[in-house]
Amino acid sequence: MKCKTESREKILTTAALLFQIKGFNATGLNEILTESGSPKGSLYYYFPNGKEELAIEAIQLSSKSIQKKLKTSLDKYPSPIEAIQFAIKNIMEDLKKGNKLKDxxxxLIALETYLSSEPLREACKEVFQILEGMYAKKLIESGISKKVAQELGILIQLMIEGAITISLTQKNATPLLIVSNHINLLLSPYLNTK
Incomplete structure (x- = not known):
């Protein structure tokens, strides 16, 4: 039983990594099997509905890893400004290590599948909403009203996701650094009025 679980986990972990760094369409099932070291029949045994089912679970697995990293960053500092800047710094360091989107x-998967797969679009939407909510929660804990914190959570997520895309495209972290530098300007007016 443990061997079966390990095989399934290997396939899922490999798929999550490849979907994050190569995208859904550029990642083939044979590549997932080869990279995971799994036998050919195992993919449809564990994921009988095919690549889309595997991708949904891979998105959920990636989401857990991203959430864990973000929570660790946000919990490091009581100040939301310092915490969010720390989270951005960690993203910048991860990108410098290999220019990949892992965790x-x-x-990438959201952009390429939003028109072609409603279940994948929904899975990605859920992840983005969770991350927005994590930023909003940090802001609420700092005394910002729930409505404003939710809007700012969306804005922070938009800025960071956009900066990640541009940083990867330009092959430098300057866009993320700019977002980090301006978090203070964005949040200070709300934090000083409490």
Whole structure:
């Protein structure tokens, strides 16, 4: 039983990584099997509905990793400004290590599947909403009203996701650094009025 679970986990972990860094369409099932070291029949045994089912579970697995990293960053500092800047710094360091999206973003799979697969679009939407909610929660804990914190959570998520995309495209972290530098300007007016 443990062997079966390990095989399924290998396939899922490999798929999550490949979908994050190569995208859904550029990742073939044979590549997932080869990279995971799994036998050919195992993919449809564990994921009988095919690649889309595998991708949904891979998105959920990636989401857990991204959430864990973000929570660790946000919990490091009581100040939301310092915490969010720390989270951005960690993203910048991860990108410098290899310019890959592993456990940083699901943007690639979201962008390429939003028109072609409603279940994948929904899975990605859920991830983005969870991350927005994590930023909003940090802001609420700092005394910002729920409505404003929710809007700012969306804005922060938009800025960071956009900066990740542009940083990857330009092959430098300057866009993320700019977002980090401006978090203070964005949040200070709300934090100083409490």
């Amino acid at each position: 940083i973003s699901i943007s």
